[in-house]
Amino acid sequence: MPYASTAAQLAVTSHFPGKKPLLISGPCSAETEEQLLATCTQLAATGRVDMLRAGIWKPRTKPGMFEGIGKPGLPWLQKARELTGLPTTVEVATPQHVEDALAYDVDVLWIGARTTVNPFSVQALADALRGVKVPVFIKNPVHPDLELWLGAVERLAQAGVADIGLIHRGFASYGNTEYRNAPMWHLPIEMKRRLPELPLICDPSHICGNRTGLAAVAQQSIDLDFDGLMLESHIDPDNAWSDAKQQVTPQRLAELLDSLTWRQHTSTEQEFLDKLAQLRTQIDQLDDEILHLLGRRMQVSESIGRYKKENNITILQARRWNEIMERGLRKGDQLGLTDSFIRHYFDAVHLESINRQNSVMNT
Numbered sequence: 001m002p003y004a005s006t007a008a009q010l011a012v013t014s015h016f017p018g019k020k021p022l023l024i025s026g027p028c029s030a031e032t033e034e035q036l037l038a039t040c041t042q043l044a045a046t047g048r049v050d051m052l053r054a055g056i057w058k059p060r061t062k063p064g065m066f067e068g069i070g071k072p073g074l075p076w077l078q079k080a081r082e083l084t085g086l087p088t089t090v091e092v093a094t095p096q097h098v099e100d101a102l103a104y105d106v107d108v109l110w111i112g113a114r115t116t117v118n119p120f121s122v123q124a125l126a127d128a129l130r131g132v133k134v135p136v137f138i139k140n141p142v143h144p145d146l147e148l149w150l151g152a153v154e155r156l157a158q159a160g161v162a163d164i165g166l167i168h169r170g171f172a173s174y175g176n177t178e179y180r181n182a183p184m185w186h187l188p189i190e191m192k193r194r195l196p197e198l199p200l201i202c203d204p205s206h207i208c209g210n211r212t213g214l215a216a217v218a219q220q221s222i223d224l225d226f227d228g229l230m231l232e233s234h235i236d237p238d239n240a241w242s243d244a245k246q247q248v249t250p251q252r253l254a255e256l257l258d259s260l261t262w263r264q265h266t267s268t269e270q271e272f273l274d275k276l277a278q279l280r281t282q283i284d285q286l287d288d289e290i291l292h293l294l295g296r297r298m299q300v301s302e303s304i305g306r307y308k309k310e311n312n313i314t315i316l317q318a319r320r321w322n323e324i325m326e327r328g329l330r331k332g333d334q335l336g337l338t339d340s341f342i343r344h345y346f347d348a349v350h351l352e353s354i355n356r357q358n359s360v361m362n363t
Contacts, residue, residue, distance in 0.1 A: 006153075007233070009226045014113050020199075020228065021222070021226075021227065021228040021229065021262060022050050022051065022199065022201060022227060022228030022229075023048060023049050023050050023051070023228055023229055023231075023257065024049070024050065024051040024052075024084045024089060024228065024229070024230040025043050025049045025051075025053065025230070025231050025232070025233045025250075025253055026040060026043065026051070026052045026053035026054045026232070026233060027039050027053075027054055027055070027232060027233065027234045027247065028037060028058075028205075028232045028234070028240060028242045028243040028246075028247055029055040029058055029066065029068055029240070029241050029242045029243075030054040030055065030056055030068070030069050030070070030073035031069065031240070031241045032140060033076045033079075035234075035235060035236075036054055036076045037076065037079060037080055038074070038216070038235045039085065039233060039234055039235045039250065040052050040054075040080035040083070040084055041080070041083055041084060041255070042235065042250035043084075043176075043233055043250045044083075044084035044085070044086055045250070046251075046253065046254040048253070048254050048257050048275050049086065049089050049253075050086070050228075051086060051088065051089055051108065052077070052080055052081070052084065052086050052087070052088045053066060053088070053089050053090070053092060053230060053232075053268075054072065054073065054076075054077050054080075054088070054091070055068055055090070055091060056068050056069065056071070056073045056074060056077070056091070056101070056244065056306055057070060057090075057091065057092070057093060057097055058098075058242060059112060059115070060242075061113045064240050066241045066298070071100050072107070073099065073363060074090075074100060074103075074104035075104060077090065077104065077106065078104045078105055078106075078282065081107075082106065087107035087108060087334075088105075088106050088107050088108070089106065089107065089108035089109065089110055089137070090109065090110070091109075091110050091111070091112045092109050092110070092111065092125065092247075093112060093114075093115045093121065094121075095123075095124055095125065095127070095128035095131070095302065097216070098125060098128040098129060098132075099128070099282065101111070102134065103134065103332055104315060106134075106204060107134075107135075107139060108134065108135045108137065109129075109134055109135070109136045109137070110136065110137035110138070110167060111137070111138045111152065112126060112139050113139045113141055113169055113192050113206075114142055115140045115142060116138060116139055116141040116142075116148060116149060116152050117142050117143065117145075117148060118139035119148070119151060119152075119155070122151070122152045122155050122156075123155050125156075125310065126155040126158065126159035126161070126265050128160065129159055129160075130158065130159045131159050131160065132161075132163075133162065134163075135163035135164070135165065136156055136161050136163070136164055136165070137164075137166065137167050137201070138152045138153060138156070138164065138166055138167065139163040139166075139167040139169050139203070140166070140167070140168055140169060140170075140171065140187070140188070140191075141167075141171075141173045142171065142309070143171055144171040144184055144187055145170055146187055146190060146191065146314075147189060149166075149187075150191070150194070150195075150314070153166075153195065153198070154219070164295070165199040165200070165201065165227075166188070166189040166191060166195070166198055166199070166201070167200075167201055167202075167203050167230060168183070168187075168191075168200060168201070168202050168203065168207075168221070168226070169181060169202075169203035169206040169207060170182055170183050170184070170206055170207035171184050171213050173211070176215075177214070179207055179208060179209065180206065180207065180208060180209025180210070180246070181206055181207050181209070182207075182338050183207050183217065183220070185220070185224065188200060188202075188224075189224065192225075198202070199227040199228070200227055200228055201221075201227050201228035201229060202217070202218065202219070202221035202226045202228075202229055202230070203218035203224055203229075203230045203231075204218045204229065204231060205230070205231055205232040205246045205247070206247055209243075209245060209246050210245050210246055211237075211245065211247075211248055211252075214231065214246075214316070215256050215259055215260065216254060218231070218256070218260055219260055219261065220259060222261070222263055223263060225263075225265055229257075231248070231253060231256070232246060232248070232314050233246040233247060233248055233249065233250050233253045234248075234249070234251075234317055235246040235249060235250070236249075237249060246284050260324055261361075278334055295349060297349070297353075298352060298356050299354065301352075301353040301356045301357055302356050302357065302359075302360050304357060305356060305358075305359075305360035305361055307355030308357065308361065308362070309313075309360060309361045315354055315358060315361065316354070321350060324346065324350070325342075325346055327346075328342050328346050329342050329343075339346070
Protein backbone atom coordinates (compact mmCIF):
# COMPACT_ATOMS: atom_id res chain seq x y z
CA MET A 1 0.00 0.00 0.00
CA PRO A 2 1.44 3.46 -0.86
CA TYR A 3 2.54 5.33 2.22
CA ALA A 4 0.34 8.34 1.41
CA SER A 5 -2.75 6.16 1.74
CA THR A 6 -1.55 4.79 5.06
CA ALA A 7 -0.90 8.30 6.36
CA ALA A 8 -4.35 9.42 5.30
CA GLN A 9 -5.99 6.48 7.09
CA LEU A 10 -4.03 7.31 10.24
CA ALA A 11 -5.22 10.93 10.09
CA VAL A 12 -1.73 12.41 10.43
CA THR A 13 -2.42 16.09 10.87
CA SER A 14 -0.74 19.43 10.50
CA HIS A 15 -2.18 21.56 13.32
CA PHE A 16 1.21 22.21 14.85
CA PRO A 17 1.78 25.13 17.24
CA GLY A 18 3.58 28.24 16.15
CA LYS A 19 4.07 30.01 12.86
CA LYS A 20 6.14 29.64 9.74
CA PRO A 21 9.01 29.95 10.17
CA LEU A 22 8.97 28.29 13.59
CA LEU A 23 12.21 29.17 15.38
CA ILE A 24 13.35 26.98 18.29
CA SER A 25 16.48 27.69 20.31
CA GLY A 26 18.16 27.00 23.60
CA PRO A 27 21.21 25.22 24.99
CA CYS A 28 22.24 21.74 23.94
CA SER A 29 22.08 20.83 27.64
CA ALA A 30 20.57 22.37 30.72
CA GLU A 31 23.66 22.58 32.94
CA THR A 32 22.72 24.85 35.85
CA GLU A 33 19.64 26.88 36.68
CA GLU A 34 21.59 30.11 36.17
CA GLN A 35 22.94 29.04 32.78
CA LEU A 36 19.54 27.93 31.51
CA LEU A 37 17.60 30.96 32.73
CA ALA A 38 20.21 33.43 31.46
CA THR A 39 20.27 31.78 28.02
CA CYS A 40 16.48 31.60 27.74
CA THR A 41 15.84 35.18 28.89
CA GLN A 42 18.45 36.51 26.46
CA LEU A 43 16.91 34.48 23.64
CA ALA A 44 13.45 35.83 24.49
CA ALA A 45 14.85 39.37 24.51
CA THR A 46 15.95 39.01 20.88
CA GLY A 47 12.30 38.74 19.88
CA ARG A 48 13.17 36.14 17.26
CA VAL A 49 12.56 32.84 19.08
CA ASP A 50 9.16 31.12 19.24
CA MET A 51 10.04 28.15 21.45
CA LEU A 52 12.75 27.27 23.97
CA ARG A 53 14.65 23.98 23.89
CA ALA A 54 17.03 22.39 26.37
CA GLY A 55 18.56 18.95 26.61
CA ILE A 56 17.48 17.37 29.91
CA TRP A 57 18.42 13.79 29.09
CA LYS A 58 21.34 13.35 26.67
CA PRO A 59 21.90 9.98 24.93
CA ARG A 60 25.68 9.90 24.54
CA THR A 61 28.04 7.58 22.72
CA LYS A 62 30.14 6.47 25.71
CA PRO A 63 29.57 6.15 29.45
CA GLY A 64 31.22 8.89 31.47
CA MET A 65 30.21 11.63 29.04
CA PHE A 66 27.75 14.22 30.36
CA GLU A 67 24.35 12.60 29.89
CA GLY A 68 22.23 15.53 31.00
CA ILE A 69 21.19 16.91 34.36
CA GLY A 70 18.02 14.81 34.26
CA LYS A 71 14.77 15.47 36.06
CA PRO A 72 16.20 18.24 38.35
CA GLY A 73 16.52 20.42 35.22
CA LEU A 74 12.80 20.35 34.45
CA PRO A 75 11.83 22.93 37.12
CA TRP A 76 14.46 25.25 35.63
CA LEU A 77 12.88 24.92 32.21
CA GLN A 78 9.45 25.45 33.74
CA LYS A 79 10.74 28.66 35.34
CA ALA A 80 12.18 29.81 31.99
CA ARG A 81 8.72 29.32 30.49
CA GLU A 82 7.17 31.44 33.25
CA LEU A 83 9.78 34.20 32.88
CA THR A 84 9.67 34.46 29.09
CA GLY A 85 6.15 33.36 28.21
CA LEU A 86 7.63 31.09 25.55
CA PRO A 87 6.62 27.42 25.18
CA THR A 88 9.24 24.75 25.81
CA THR A 89 10.35 21.52 24.15
CA VAL A 90 12.62 18.68 25.29
CA GLU A 91 13.84 15.36 23.93
CA VAL A 92 12.35 12.20 25.44
CA ALA A 93 13.69 8.69 25.03
CA THR A 94 11.71 6.64 27.57
CA PRO A 95 8.15 6.53 28.91
CA GLN A 96 9.47 7.89 32.23
CA HIS A 97 10.90 10.90 30.38
CA VAL A 98 7.45 11.55 28.91
CA GLU A 99 5.81 11.36 32.33
CA ASP A 100 8.38 13.67 33.94
CA ALA A 101 8.34 16.23 31.12
CA LEU A 102 4.56 16.51 31.12
CA ALA A 103 4.51 16.81 34.92
CA TYR A 104 6.55 20.01 34.52
CA ASP A 105 4.36 21.47 31.77
CA VAL A 106 6.69 20.92 28.80
CA ASP A 107 4.65 22.06 25.79
CA VAL A 108 6.20 20.00 22.99
CA LEU A 109 8.24 16.80 23.00
CA TRP A 110 10.71 15.53 20.45
CA ILE A 111 12.08 12.07 19.76
CA GLY A 112 15.81 12.07 19.05
CA ALA A 113 17.70 10.43 16.21
CA ARG A 114 19.13 7.67 18.39
CA THR A 115 15.64 6.74 19.53
CA THR A 116 13.94 6.96 16.13
CA VAL A 117 16.33 4.29 14.89
CA ASN A 118 14.88 1.75 17.35
CA PRO A 119 11.25 0.67 16.68
CA PHE A 120 10.93 -0.85 20.17
CA SER A 121 11.83 2.48 21.77
CA VAL A 122 9.50 4.41 19.49
CA GLN A 123 6.64 2.03 20.25
CA ALA A 124 7.24 2.40 24.00
CA LEU A 125 7.02 6.19 23.61
CA ALA A 126 3.90 5.86 21.46
CA ASP A 127 2.26 3.74 24.15
CA ALA A 128 3.22 6.30 26.80
CA LEU A 129 1.68 9.08 24.68
CA ARG A 130 -1.59 7.27 24.05
CA GLY A 131 -4.41 9.56 25.12
CA VAL A 132 -2.06 12.49 25.77
CA LYS A 133 -2.67 15.67 23.78
CA VAL A 134 0.85 16.97 23.24
CA PRO A 135 2.61 17.81 19.94
CA VAL A 136 5.61 15.64 19.11
CA PHE A 137 8.50 16.26 16.74
CA ILE A 138 10.33 13.23 15.32
CA LYS A 139 13.97 13.59 14.31
CA ASN A 140 15.27 11.50 11.44
CA PRO A 141 17.04 8.27 12.49
CA VAL A 142 20.82 8.40 12.86
CA HIS A 143 21.42 6.47 9.66
CA PRO A 144 19.70 7.19 6.31
CA ASP A 145 16.68 4.89 6.53
CA LEU A 146 13.55 6.68 5.36
CA GLU A 147 11.29 3.78 6.31
CA LEU A 148 12.34 4.00 9.97
CA TRP A 149 11.44 7.69 9.97
CA LEU A 150 8.08 6.95 8.36
CA GLY A 151 7.55 4.04 10.73
CA ALA A 152 7.97 6.33 13.73
CA VAL A 153 5.29 8.63 12.30
CA GLU A 154 2.96 5.65 11.87
CA ARG A 155 3.52 4.40 15.42
CA LEU A 156 2.70 7.78 16.96
CA ALA A 157 -0.28 8.30 14.68
CA GLN A 158 -1.65 4.87 15.58
CA ALA A 159 -1.34 5.82 19.25
CA GLY A 160 -3.55 8.85 18.60
CA VAL A 161 -0.88 11.58 18.62
CA ALA A 162 -2.66 14.22 16.55
CA ASP A 163 0.08 16.81 16.08
CA ILE A 164 3.28 15.40 14.60
CA GLY A 165 6.20 17.33 13.15
CA LEU A 166 9.54 16.31 11.62
CA ILE A 167 13.08 17.49 12.33
CA HIS A 168 15.89 16.98 9.82
CA ARG A 169 19.22 16.80 11.70
CA GLY A 170 21.33 15.00 9.11
CA PHE A 171 22.62 11.42 8.92
CA ALA A 172 25.73 9.82 10.35
CA SER A 173 28.48 8.81 7.94
CA TYR A 174 31.82 7.18 8.70
CA GLY A 175 34.99 9.23 8.52
CA ASN A 176 35.70 12.94 8.49
CA THR A 177 33.43 14.91 6.19
CA GLU A 178 32.31 18.46 5.67
CA TYR A 179 29.43 17.86 8.09
CA ARG A 180 29.04 16.22 11.46
CA ASN A 181 25.90 14.62 10.02
CA ALA A 182 25.50 14.69 6.25
CA PRO A 183 22.31 16.55 5.25
CA MET A 184 21.40 14.17 2.39
CA TRP A 185 18.73 16.67 1.35
CA HIS A 186 16.98 14.20 -0.94
CA LEU A 187 15.72 12.26 2.10
CA PRO A 188 13.86 15.09 3.88
CA ILE A 189 12.60 16.21 0.47
CA GLU A 190 11.14 12.73 -0.04
CA MET A 191 9.55 12.88 3.44
CA LYS A 192 8.01 16.22 2.50
CA ARG A 193 6.70 14.71 -0.73
CA ARG A 194 5.13 11.75 1.05
CA LEU A 195 3.80 13.69 4.04
CA PRO A 196 3.23 17.24 2.79
CA GLU A 197 0.87 18.11 5.65
CA LEU A 198 3.48 17.56 8.36
CA PRO A 199 5.67 20.53 9.33
CA LEU A 200 9.36 19.93 8.67
CA ILE A 201 12.07 21.95 10.39
CA CYS A 202 15.85 21.82 10.08
CA ASP A 203 18.46 21.40 12.84
CA PRO A 204 21.61 22.99 11.35
CA SER A 205 23.48 22.65 14.67
CA HIS A 206 23.61 18.86 14.46
CA ILE A 207 24.15 18.82 10.70
CA CYS A 208 27.16 21.13 10.92
CA GLY A 209 28.72 20.26 14.26
CA ASN A 210 30.32 23.72 14.13
CA ARG A 211 29.29 27.38 14.06
CA THR A 212 30.75 28.32 10.71
CA GLY A 213 28.32 26.37 8.54
CA LEU A 214 25.09 27.18 10.37
CA ALA A 215 23.95 30.05 8.15
CA ALA A 216 24.57 28.18 4.89
CA VAL A 217 22.68 25.07 6.03
CA ALA A 218 19.85 27.14 7.47
CA GLN A 219 19.52 29.07 4.20
CA GLN A 220 19.51 25.84 2.20
CA SER A 221 16.62 24.52 4.27
CA ILE A 222 14.70 27.78 3.83
CA ASP A 223 15.26 27.60 0.07
CA LEU A 224 13.82 24.06 0.19
CA ASP A 225 10.63 25.34 1.89
CA PHE A 226 11.29 23.95 5.37
CA ASP A 227 8.93 25.26 8.02
CA GLY A 228 11.48 26.42 10.58
CA LEU A 229 14.79 25.97 12.35
CA MET A 230 16.10 24.50 15.60
CA LEU A 231 19.41 26.09 16.57
CA GLU A 232 21.41 25.60 19.75
CA SER A 233 22.34 28.67 21.80
CA HIS A 234 24.36 29.09 25.01
CA ILE A 235 25.49 32.15 26.98
CA ASP A 236 29.06 30.78 27.00
CA PRO A 237 29.34 28.31 24.10
CA ASP A 238 33.05 27.63 24.41
CA ASN A 239 32.55 26.27 27.92
CA ALA A 240 29.36 24.31 27.25
CA TRP A 241 29.22 20.85 28.80
CA SER A 242 28.13 19.28 25.52
CA ASP A 243 28.45 20.13 21.81
CA ALA A 244 30.37 23.34 22.49
CA LYS A 245 31.54 23.81 18.90
CA GLN A 246 28.05 24.07 17.38
CA GLN A 247 26.40 26.48 19.83
CA VAL A 248 26.21 30.28 19.49
CA THR A 249 25.35 33.06 21.89
CA PRO A 250 21.82 34.51 21.80
CA GLN A 251 23.20 37.72 20.25
CA ARG A 252 25.02 35.78 17.52
CA LEU A 253 21.87 33.75 16.92
CA ALA A 254 19.88 36.93 16.30
CA GLU A 255 22.54 38.14 13.85
CA LEU A 256 22.49 34.78 12.07
CA LEU A 257 18.70 34.84 11.72
CA ASP A 258 18.82 38.40 10.41
CA SER A 259 21.32 37.35 7.74
CA LEU A 260 18.94 34.79 6.24
CA THR A 261 16.65 35.41 3.29
CA TRP A 262 13.19 34.14 4.15
CA ARG A 263 11.35 33.03 1.04
CA GLN A 264 7.68 32.61 0.23
CA HIS A 265 6.24 29.27 -0.83
CA THR A 266 4.64 30.88 -3.88
CA SER A 267 3.31 34.17 -5.25
CA THR A 268 -0.10 35.49 -6.20
CA GLU A 269 1.35 37.66 -8.96
CA GLN A 270 -0.15 36.44 -12.24
CA GLU A 271 2.91 37.37 -14.29
CA PHE A 272 5.08 35.19 -12.05
CA LEU A 273 2.61 32.29 -12.17
CA ASP A 274 2.33 32.46 -15.98
CA LYS A 275 6.10 32.54 -16.50
CA LEU A 276 6.63 29.70 -14.03
CA ALA A 277 3.98 27.61 -15.81
CA GLN A 278 5.75 28.15 -19.14
CA LEU A 279 9.11 27.08 -17.74
CA ARG A 280 7.60 24.05 -16.02
CA THR A 281 6.02 23.01 -19.32
CA GLN A 282 9.48 23.09 -20.87
CA ILE A 283 10.80 20.94 -18.01
CA ASP A 284 7.98 18.41 -18.53
CA GLN A 285 8.72 18.21 -22.25
CA LEU A 286 12.45 17.74 -21.65
CA ASP A 287 11.76 15.08 -19.01
CA ASP A 288 9.59 13.20 -21.52
CA GLU A 289 12.38 13.33 -24.09
CA ILE A 290 14.96 12.11 -21.55
CA LEU A 291 12.72 9.21 -20.51
CA HIS A 292 12.14 8.19 -24.13
CA LEU A 293 15.90 8.24 -24.73
CA LEU A 294 16.51 6.19 -21.58
CA GLY A 295 13.93 3.68 -22.75
CA ARG A 296 15.74 3.34 -26.07
CA ARG A 297 19.07 3.02 -24.27
CA MET A 298 17.74 0.13 -22.17
CA GLN A 299 16.47 -1.61 -25.30
CA VAL A 300 20.02 -1.47 -26.67
CA SER A 301 21.32 -2.81 -23.34
CA GLU A 302 18.96 -5.76 -23.63
CA SER A 303 20.24 -6.43 -27.16
CA ILE A 304 23.79 -6.40 -25.80
CA GLY A 305 22.69 -8.80 -23.07
CA ARG A 306 21.30 -11.25 -25.64
CA TYR A 307 24.50 -11.02 -27.70
CA LYS A 308 26.63 -11.66 -24.61
CA LYS A 309 24.44 -14.64 -23.69
CA GLU A 310 24.84 -16.16 -27.15
CA ASN A 311 28.61 -15.82 -26.85
CA ASN A 312 28.85 -16.76 -23.14
CA ILE A 313 30.31 -13.38 -22.12
CA THR A 314 30.04 -11.78 -18.66
CA ILE A 315 27.69 -8.86 -18.09
CA LEU A 316 30.18 -6.60 -16.33
CA GLN A 317 32.91 -5.21 -18.56
CA ALA A 318 34.97 -3.00 -16.24
CA ARG A 319 37.08 -1.39 -18.97
CA ARG A 320 33.99 -0.41 -20.97
CA TRP A 321 32.30 0.93 -17.82
CA ASN A 322 35.34 3.11 -17.06
CA GLU A 323 35.27 4.42 -20.64
CA ILE A 324 31.58 5.37 -20.32
CA MET A 325 32.14 7.14 -17.00
CA GLU A 326 35.21 9.05 -18.18
CA ARG A 327 33.45 10.10 -21.38
CA GLY A 328 30.41 11.19 -19.34
CA LEU A 329 32.54 13.26 -16.96
CA ARG A 330 34.27 15.04 -19.86
CA LYS A 331 30.99 15.75 -21.61
CA GLY A 332 29.32 16.81 -18.38
CA ASP A 333 32.09 19.28 -17.67
CA GLN A 334 31.58 20.84 -21.11
CA LEU A 335 27.84 21.19 -20.37
CA GLY A 336 28.32 22.70 -16.91
CA LEU A 337 27.22 19.56 -15.02
CA THR A 338 28.97 18.62 -11.79
CA ASP A 339 31.05 15.46 -11.47
CA SER A 340 28.87 14.40 -8.55
CA PHE A 341 25.70 14.54 -10.66
CA ILE A 342 27.30 12.71 -13.59
CA ARG A 343 28.54 9.93 -11.31
CA HIS A 344 25.13 9.52 -9.66
CA TYR A 345 23.40 9.54 -13.05
CA PHE A 346 25.66 7.01 -14.72
CA ASP A 347 25.71 4.77 -11.62
CA ALA A 348 21.91 4.60 -11.80
CA VAL A 349 21.88 4.01 -15.56
CA HIS A 350 24.59 1.37 -15.31
CA LEU A 351 22.76 -0.49 -12.54
CA GLU A 352 19.54 -0.55 -14.57
CA SER A 353 21.48 -1.75 -17.62
CA ILE A 354 23.01 -4.58 -15.57
CA ASN A 355 19.57 -5.56 -14.26
CA ARG A 356 18.17 -5.62 -17.82
CA GLN A 357 21.06 -7.74 -19.12
CA ASN A 358 20.84 -10.06 -16.13
CA SER A 359 17.14 -10.58 -16.84
CA VAL A 360 17.89 -11.39 -20.48
CA MET A 361 20.71 -13.79 -19.60
CA ASN A 362 18.68 -15.73 -17.05
CA THR A 363 15.36 -15.96 -18.88
